Amino acid sequence: MSNSTNDQTPVQPGIAAARRVQGWRNPSLTVKIVLGFSVSLVLVVIIGITSYRSIQRLINDTALDVHSRQTLRATDNLLGAFKDAETGQRGYIITGKEAYLQPYTDAVGQISEQETALRDLVAGDSDQEQRLATVTAEGKAKLTELQRVIDARRNDGFAAAQAIVTAGVGKQLMDQIRTNIAELVRREESLLELRVAARRESAQSSLRSVVAGSGIAFVLVAISSLLIRHDIKVRVRAESLAADLNRQLDAHALELEATNKELEAFCYSVSHDLRAPLRSISGFSDALREDCGGTIGQEGTEHLSRICAAADRMGRLIDDLLNLSRVTRADLRKTPVNLSSIAEELMADLREADPQRQVEFVPSPDLVADADVRLIRIVMDNLLRNAWKFTAKKPSARIEFGRGAGPDAKAFFIRDNGAGFDMKFSDKLFGAFQRLHGNAEFPGTGVGLATVQRIIHRHGGRVWATAQPDDGATFFFTLQERKAA
């Protein structure tokens, strides 16, 4: 089908359309669709991962927040415990009653407890650890100082205790503890704030990427869907067109089959019925000549001879036409055929039929071609018979069979040195009933070369001739040059 050199059969518009529509097989479209879906899929996966990470971070941050809040609470408790310790100590100093020492005693345990908890909470943050260590050391000093004042009150009375308090060491220590704890709190709060800000930023950015990614994926999926829809539409159209064409083709095939059957019946009738009257004409003319020759005289007998010859000629014409139609209908069965040996056989037949002629025959040996042996025999027979006929008036007739050279290397040729013809009539050479010589000069029906051309075309080959008047003719033919019709 895809033979572009076949210029003899115009492409039907419908078939051309079908070929155009077959463009749906175009791989670039498929690639585009697959690419669209792949990119969308990748985007969805990226969005998923981003969201997962963002949420994971949120969960982690939330845990950190809880941690920070625990730290803050513990810090608060620690400061509270120091205040309680001081409050209890002061109450005891003022009153001297042991019962006032209870908050102090509770706070001492509380301080140790909160310090242990805080150490755990700030573990890993070296700044905070450092600060906590400072606070712990100061706390220890503070508690020692508190205990010293309590001891002084218990052993030496209020004035001794008051003297130590008035010295201000305790207050100074307490101020330092306050300052450092405030620092711890500030530090933890700033961490918390930073995390909140980062979280907001991260949430916003993942929101942005989710929105953008979803948008892009949606657009890509939409485009791919449109392409697929278009593809399906085109495919459906192509299929329906193909189905239409097939239906048309089937109809044509049926028509053709019917026509062929009709043609066959016609040929059968021609072969049988047209010849019968010719036989009557020829037979009864002959009878007339034999039975009444004396009566009709010399001239009458001559007329009868002409009638017989005409009937004969028409008989041959019918036979040639039947052959022409037969080569069109016959099945083509190609096998390797030795053209050279066929040529020699045919030349032997010609010599036998016309033994008084002296013709030199020069065949190239063993030229083989893929052809239908019966049909190619008809080709060779016609061409050799022509060569034989048109060299009849040459004293030293010569016929060649061989293979062309140069650009004609694929072609076979049959060359003679006979009557030739004028090249300006060469277009008439292969038409049925076209003759370049008068019947009196060289008899013939004008069907032989038409038959040759038809057979060669059926083989997918080409036939042509070169000649000069009175200087012979060369007939070239190729087989299988293009796809056979």
Add this chain to the structure above:
Amino acid sequence: MNNKVILLVEDNPDDEALTRRALVKNQIRNELMVAHDGDEAICWIFGTGQYEGRDVNQTPTLILLDLKLPKVEGLEVLRRIRADARTRLLPVVILTSSKEEQDLVRGYGLGANSYIRKPVDFSQFSEAIRQLGLYWLVLNEAPPEAVGLAA
């Protein structure tokens, strides 16, 4: 040369006349029975229909059979001849205008002894009849009658 009947199955009176002329011209003097269509030929050979009561043991020595015939076509006549034990060995020569391959193949396939295409030229036709008579009536040894009947 025997004197038995030659059966010519031919619908065209011109061809009939020309065949007669060719036979006479070639000194073939056997009685000529002419059937003008396939049905008449079958009736005559098997003694049925219009030829009811004919002695069917009087078989023709040669049947010249055209193919394109009214009523029953030539190849069917040949099939019937070959299908019957009494006639299956009779020499049948197809004498016709057609040289379509299908006719040749089917003719020989059904057991024709020869296939001759009538030439347009009368002298060629006459020569064909001469050779035909020489071969089938003189040179050819016919099978013994008993074989045909017993088989």
